[in-house]
Amino acid sequence: MKLHILGCYAATPRTMSNPTSQVLEIKNHLFLIDCGEGTQVQLRKHKIKFSRISHIFISHLHGDHFFGLPGLISTFRLLGREKELHIYGPEGIKEAITLMLKLGKSWTNYPLIFHELTKNSSERIFEDDKVFIDTIPLDHRIYTNGFLFREKQGERKLNIEAVKKYPIDQAYYRKIKTGENAVLEDGQIIRNEELTFDPPRPWSYAYCSDTAFKPELVSKLKGIRVMYHEATFLDSESHLAKATRHATARQAATIARDAGVETLILGHFSTRYKEISAFAEEAESIFPGVLLADDGKQFVF
Amino acid sequence: MKLHILGCYAATPRTMSNPTSQVLEIKNHLFLIDCGEGTQVQLRKHKIKFSRISHIFISHLHGDHFFGLPGLISTFRLLGREKELHIYGPEGIKEAITLMLKLGKSWTNYPLIFHELTKNSSERIFEDDKVFIDTIPLDHRIYTNGFLFREKQGERKLNIEAVKKYPIDQAYYRKIKTGENAVLEDGQIIRNEELTFDPPRPWSYAYCSDTAFKPELVSKLKGIRVMYHEATFLDSESHLAKATRHATARQAATIARDAGVETLILGHFSTRYKEISAFAEEAESIFPGVLLADDGKQFVF
Numbered sequence: 001m002k003l004h005i006l007g008c009y010a011a012t013p014r015t016m017s018n019p020t021s022q023v024l025e026i027k028n029h030l031f032l033i034d035c036g037e038g039t040q041v042q043l044r045k046h047k048i049k050f051s052r053i054s055h056i057f058i059s060h061l062h063g064d065h066f067f068g069l070p071g072l073i074s075t076f077r078l079l080g081r082e083k084e085l086h087i088y089g090p091e092g093i094k095e096a097i098t099l100m101l102k103l104g105k106s107w108t109n110y111p112l113i114f115h116e117l118t119k120n121s122s123e124r125i126f127e128d129d130k131v132f133i134d135t136i137p138l139d140h141r142i143y144t145n146g147f148l149f150r151e152k153q154g155e156r157k158l159n160i161e162a163v164k165k166y167p168i169d170q171a172y173y174r175k176i177k178t179g180e181n182a183v184l185e186d187g188q189i190i191r192n193e194e195l196t197f198d199p200p201r202p203w204s205y206a207y208c209s210d211t212a213f214k215p216e217l218v219s220k221l222k223g224i225r226v227m228y229h230e231a232t233f234l235d236s237e238s239h240l241a242k243a244t245r246h247a248t249a250r251q252a253a254t255i256a257r258d259a260g261v262e263t264l265i266l267g268h269f270s271t272r273y274k275e276i277s278a279f280a281e282e283a284e285s286i287f288p289g290v291l292l293a294d295d296g297k298q299f300v301f
Numbered sequence: 302m303k304l305h306i307l308g309c310y311a312a313t314p315r316t317m318s319n320p321t322s323q324v325l326e327i328k329n330h331l332f333l334i335d336c337g338e339g340t341q342v343q344l345r346k347h348k349i350k351f352s353r354i355s356h357i358f359i360s361h362l363h364g365d366h367f368f369g370l371p372g373l374i375s376t377f378r379l380l381g382r383e384k385e386l387h388i389y390g391p392e393g394i395k396e397a398i399t400l401m402l403k404l405g406k407s408w409t410n411y412p413l414i415f416h417e418l419t420k421n422s423s424e425r426i427f428e429d430d431k432v433f434i435d436t437i438p439l440d441h442r443i444y445t446n447g448f449l450f451r452e453k454q455g456e457r458k459l460n461i462e463a464v465k466k467y468p469i470d471q472a473y474y475r476k477i478k479t480g481e482n483a484v485l486e487d488g489q490i491i492r493n494e495e496l497t498f499d500p501p502r503p504w505s506y507a508y509c510s511d512t513a514f515k516p517e518l519v520s521k522l523k524g525i526r527v528m529y530h531e532a533t534f535l536d537s538e539s540h541l542a543k544a545t546r547h548a549t550a551r552q553a554a555t556i557a558r559d560a561g562v563e564t565l566i567l568g569h570f571s572t573r574y575k576e577i578s579a580f581a582e583e584a585e586s587i588f589p590g591v592l593l594a595d596d597g598k599q600f601v602f
Contacts, residue, residue: 075313
């Protein structure tokens with residue numbers, strides 16, 4: 001699993017800081033999460049293959065999370081895209097995008113499929129044989145969802161040495177890998193644990209931005225391995241966090257600690273702070289294993 | 302008069318080339334013309350004072366000319382703007398912008414005033430005591446206007462030495478500067494030409510993008526001093542120009558020559574060309590005095 005941070009700063013794009021966008025590479029998918037203004041240039045800059053993106057997830061309809069979307073959709077058209085593009089986002093996103101395209105008489109020549117989200121409880125919005133994705137309802141000034149990406153548990157790995165000890169036909173290997181016991185011709189049962197190794201633990205990634213401190217996240221995120229949580233402010237500005245429905249580094253770390261995640265990535269920093277290192281310091285007093293997002297950074301798990 | 306080119310490339314924004322946007326500085330106004338994605342970052346990069354922009358002119362509703370507008374409008378709000386912002390552009394621009402702001406519950410706290418354009422003939426859209434602005438209907442795939450910015454003729458300059466030769470009271474100087482003759486107490490008339498110098502010749506700037514070759518522009522632009530004309534293609538791709546309702550460098554130069562402008566600035570180059578110098582070569586064979594736009598370039602007249 002790889003996470004490319006294209007932009008992780010709050011509010012307005014600046015010469016050295018981009019609004020929110022990131023690409024999650026998981027099980028051969030490239031999922032684009034949020035799409036602030038300038039995202040397509042960031043994709044080019046970091047040499048991410050546009051054409052591999054087929055699913056775009058928009059958390060909410062504040063400009064710093066979606067004003068790059070009309071341009072990206074138009075660019076896909078100019079690049080001759082033919083395959084489907086799925087957009088997941090709050091109700092209204094379809095109307096906005098289609099109006100922009102209609103005004104320019106610039107309809108896509110590829111299928112553009114909107115999945116508008118309206119629920120206030122978590123729902124499954126994507127599933128294939130390797131990955132599933134649920135929404136994470138967040139608490140912001142407007143309707144907002146985070147997204148929870150989870151690999152499915154893979155097959156068990158054959159312990160070839162152990163298998164060879166018994167007269168087991170290769171035709172049964174597939175079944176054994178799915179967790180079944182082996183039954184020999186004489187009726188003897190060999191327990192699966194003896195014949196296989198545990199598969200690698202699946203990766204999971206929770207994207208939580210933008211949101212006020214929301215302790216209800218903890219139960220939803222129990223056991224998740226990597227969590228990105230917004231930290232627009234430091235604790236010293238917690239009054240601003242409260243007023244704008246954003247979180248502080250301390251609050252993000254509290255969620256991470258209580259949910260027992262392995263790794264916390266902080267982002268969505270307010271550009272009022274000249275140095276972002278203070279975010280790590282504040283969070284680490286509560287939760288070890290804090291990483292700071294930054295534009296262009298790539299995390300490999 | 303100063304012209305800041307923020308972006309002058311066609312179609313999609315790239316790491317080293319920005320879609321169309323420029324700022325015309327004339328008679329203490331900063332007029333923003335077109336607003337492709339990333340314009341606000343270009344404004345910051347080139348240290349142009351956001352707050353001095355009160356009038357934005359959008360030629361047409363293709364993304365590379367207006368997808369930066371919702372973000373710029375939002376940033377003005379975040380910067381605490383209070384004064385009016387006027388947007389001139391094709392019908393539909395108001396609906397698009399207001400929808401984007403509504404979805405984010407991000408209404409501006411400053412007056413946002415739309416002037417929607419629908420006419421197919423030139424019309425006056427702005428006038429104050431120093432400048433006036435007319436539309437220039439263009440010929441593109443969708444409804445498109447260029448814009449013609451003209452300084453008003455200033456007052457004549459007093460020739461103090463000449464004036465002092467006569468018994469003329471200072472109270473009459475204002476009238477003389479407006480072009481009136483002086484009438485002495487004995488009834489003698491002193492002709493204005495003897496008492497004043499010609500005022501500086503007013504500057505004028507015609508912005509023509511995007512458009513197919515449109516010879517009808519010539520009569521409208523007679524005597525204009527500086528013309529920006531799109532040259533998306535070279536003559537070798539004139540079939541593409543025709544098909545997409547764009548112009549070639551040769552066609553832009555033909556308009557410039559026939560209208561008798563002083564200076565032609567070429568822009569809106571297709572990114573298919575690695576070198577833009579060929580645009581100047583092609584145009585100069587028809588019209589001398591060709592300048593090439595480029596992102597970040599500033600022309601001072």
